[in-house]
Amino acid sequence: MSAILLAGFGGQGILFAGKQLVLAGMKIGKEISWLPSYGPEMRGGTCNCSVNIDDEPIGSPLVTAPDILIAMNKPSLLKFEGKVVKDGVIIIDSSLVDVKTSRDDVNAYYIPATQLANDAGISKLANVIVLGYLIKKTGLYDADYFMECIKASAPKAKPELGELNAKALQIGYDYE
Amino acid sequence: MGEKLLMKGNEAIAEAAIRSGCKLFFGYPITPQTELAEYMAKQMPKRGGLSLQAESEVAAINMVLGAASTGARVITSSSSPGISLKSEGISYIIGSDLPCVIVNVQRGGPGLGGIQPAQSDYNQATKALGHGDGHAIVLAPNSVQEIATLVGEAFDLADIYRMPCMILADGALGQMMEPVDFEAKPAREIPEKDWACCGHGGKRVHNIVNSLYIEPEKLEEIVNERFERYRKLEENEVKxxxxxxxxxxxxxxxxxxxxxxxxxxxxxxxxxxxxxxxxxxxxxxxxxxxxxxxxxxxxxxxxxxxxxxxxxxxxxxxxxxxxxxxxxxxxxxxxxxxxxxxxxxxxxxxxxxx
The missing domain is CATH 3.40.50.920 (Rossmann fold)
Structure with a gap:
């Protein structure tokens, strides 16, 4: 059972990252749900996404007490860190968040995902870098299996995007 | 079991409608329902149907009235404020005994309200979708998977009982993605639409679809007959x-x-x-x-x-x-x-x- 909350700015690929997590779950027969916080704007503003991956049918699709929080910006960390369950996981993009979490009863992991993405020339893929780091730290999915899922996520017309996502996932997985 | 797809509730409504033989969509965009109209616009032309963005909700529901008069399977969708705009047309559709499917992906109200999920149109949907003594069947799915079966059922019920059927969803159900399997639902027997206004080469007396009855005796008789169908619905179709x-x-x-x-x-x-x-x-x-x-x-x-x-x-x-x-x-x-x-x-x- 994993209730995951992904949060950040609109345009960071929060919804895409959440979708990859549920797609991977669906393919191995898990019960899953994906619920975006939808707003009137396409870019900017805040954005979050509730993801449930479970063996039992999903009740509420809204994640109010996440096992895992992915905070891609500071407002998201401040808004949601208090809701994470005890002994839960918080993953933070430390290139955009200049503080540490105030929680001392959770496992917090910091990765400068946006910086790593920029350095690798894949500036839009900090979201996938974070997913790689998530897989490593939590073992949510088998690393090789999730790599295959990420490669398959690209539209057929643009297979090169699959390779870029794979590169980003590897960077996240290899961090530290 | 078919293949499981990952879809938003809004998209699943559209896909299920197309698979139920619906060839016509008339709508007007409104959050949190727009993915439904978008899906229709993309898919209908490829699959032998028509998707038309009307100039307003009022126009869209009246296009539904016209299309339904010909016996075609037709659907429209909106969200709360848009449904209020459609209410006159819905009353005419009820008064004309026409089958169609109307989707309300509810958001907060009253007024323009908000765009987040709500169920505050329950009274409107079940008590007074339009003026007059009348109802529409109202179905409330609770998952993307249930949408896949209930939309087909909505078309069948509408055809069998000759009345509009509303799918009452909400912003969360419309926006969320879940696995969905469009397994074919068992087909129900649909009565012949011998009331439909369509071409017949002068072989019979023409049909008229109408909701105006000046004689109160006649109107009462027609309303009574309609309530007999509501009674049958309650007897046979409660889920x-x-x-x-x-x-x-x-x-x-x-x-x-x-x-x-x-x-x-x-x-x-x-x-x-x-x-x-x-x-x-x-x-x-x-x-x-x-x-x-x-x-x-x-x-x-x-x-x-x-x-x-x-x-x-x-x-x-x-x-x-x-x-x-x-x-x-x-x-x-x-x-x-x-x-x-x-x-x-x-x-x-x-x-x-x-």
């Missing part, structure tokens, strides 16, 4: 789900997405030793009155959980003729209740024991 109601001391009554949150709360209550159960109406009109009355004999009280200030709660009271206390818990304006909040109410109303 609901029961969960742990058999021995329940407190029964939650909830529909749509809220019923799932209520189910989680019921499960947690059971873990604490509280005998809670859930009754989920799937048809909101006709409302499962008999089934609730039967439960009223066994349980201590009911708790209606809705995303509104208390609408369905009144139908529960009527259904059980106030034999047992009926409480209400709701959030409104686009707020979604949490399982914890609902559990707290269960504890409160079940006597605070355990």
């Amino acid at each position: 609901y789900e029961e969960y742990l109601t058999e021995d329940a001391d407190i029964i939650l009554v909830s529909y749509g997405i809220t019923a799932r949150i209520a189910k989680t709360a019921v499960r947690n209550a059971r873990k604490m030793g509280i005998k809670a159960g859930l009754f989920r109406p799937i048809t909101l009109y006709p409302f499962p009155k008999k089934q609730l009355m039967a439960l009223a004999e066994k349980t201590n009280c009911f708790l209606s959980v809705e995303m509104n200030m208390g609408q369905m709660v009144n139908d529960v009271k009527l259904a059980i003729e106030c034999k047992k206390p009926v409480y209400h818990y709701g959030r409104t304006g686009g707020m979604i209740p949490s399982p914890e909040e609902i559990l707290q109410k269960i504890q409160e109303y079940s006597g605070g024991n355990a």
